[in-house]
Amino acid sequence: MPDFPAPFSAEVDAISTEIGQLLLARGETLATAESCTGGLIAAAITEIAGSSAWFERGYITYANHAKTDMLDVPPAFIDGLGAVSEPVVAAMAQGAATNANARWAVAVSGIAGPTGGSVEKPVGTVWLAWATPTGIVTEKQVFAGNRSQIRAATVYRALERLATFLREAA
Known part of the structure; x- marks a missing residue:
């Protein structure tokens, strides 16, 4: 099982700093939409001094109705496929970018455990989405470990993938 850096580690700070520098250089902003991480992405970003110049806002939409109320996720997406699905996370990213008037957004929805998994969606299943100036990119991961490790x-x-998209768009 790979060991990922903690949200408040030097590695995550370095990525968050780079994201901020790239956004500042372009005069663009970022929003987050989080479910299973409960605001940890926004917390990692705001650990960087000066992030208010490029981080617009974060939405913590843990409950399904919050995804609909705050991010305009169609209830049919959640009812039909569940909150941990590609259409839901894509709509979360789009809703965050649109509602925050941000050029970039990142969204996550997953099953961090230790319960809540199924055969189709085991604990560790996470859908991620990035709203970029050219569209929405989605990705499914199945991370191993305990709740803290999955988060x-x-x-x-x-953040790593967001930094890559920002570098490629430069």
């Missing part, structure tokens, strides 16, 4: 892996992957 740490999700934070790291969300």
Whole structure:
């Protein structure tokens, strides 16, 4: 099982700092929409001094109705496929970007455990989505470990991939 850096580690701080520098250079902003991480992505970002210049806001939408109320996720997506699904996380990312008037957004929805998994969606299943200026990118991961490790892996992957998209768009 790979060991992912904790949300408040030097590695995550370095990625968050780079994200901020890239966004600042372009005059763009970021929003987050989080379910299974409960705000850890936003917390890792705001650990960086000066992040208010490029981090617009974070939505913690742990409950399904919060995803609908705050991010405009269609209830049919949740009812039909569950909160941990590609259409839901894509709609979360789009809703965060649109409602925050941010150029970029990252969204996550997953099963951090230790309960809540199924054969189709075992504990560790996480859907991630990034709203970029050219569209929505989604990705499914199945992380191993306990609840803290799954959440740490999700934070790291969300920020690592966002940094990659920002570098490629530069």
